[in-house]
Amino acid sequence: DAKESIIGKDAFCVKCIYNWIDLNTFRPKDRAELKVKYGFKPDQFIVLGVSATWSEAKGIRVFHELADILSPEQQIVLVGNSEALENKPLNITYLPATDNLVQLADMYAMADVYVNPTVQETFGKTTAEALSCGTPVVAYNGTATPELIGRDGQCGYLIDGLDAKDYADKILEIFHGGVDLYSINCRARADSMFNMQTNLKEYLKLFDLFANCLHKQENNE
16 A cells, blocks of 8 residues: 555655546447457357457466367457467457557457456556446456456456466356446446546646645745
8 A cells, every 4th residue: 555655654645546548439339239340249258358469477378278268159359469479279369459549449348358367567558448348357356456447346356366267257257147237337437537537637636735735835944
């Protein structure tokens, strides 16, 4: 906790202001329509992963093991550079990385669950983008991820470790329960945490607080 750290104990203010997401671009859309648009069946359950480049640190092993656990009803789709991978299971769809934000948002909105097993996250932008699109997340329980999706199970689930079976259990829970149970909560959480206008106002409040603090110090000298 920042307040208990060496810096926090001497700081006049410790406040968390999250990065913001373009909530107009990253938003819920018609899942079935998007699945058809990108070559999938309208009722196919899409398990999505996104990374600039896929590697062990980004959790590629978990996805490859999931490919052996999940049934054909659950289609794994990985977006990102995968050229360096020696092993590519045939039942995983690999799509290239994209700089097109609309297309990327379509991927998140198309998915029924977003999986993020990476152990190297600071903020976790892909997780925030998935939530903004109304897509629940199953992710590694570490770094900033628990703050983003919460621990109450309304927006997804946290996994202690990198055992693919544990990820599969929660993916299947969403599969059997239906993504609609989570979507509204995911978008509402994104609206409350990643809204640009709201978070900019929080920065301005913080700057005003800092300025007032300096002013008081100057007057006391």
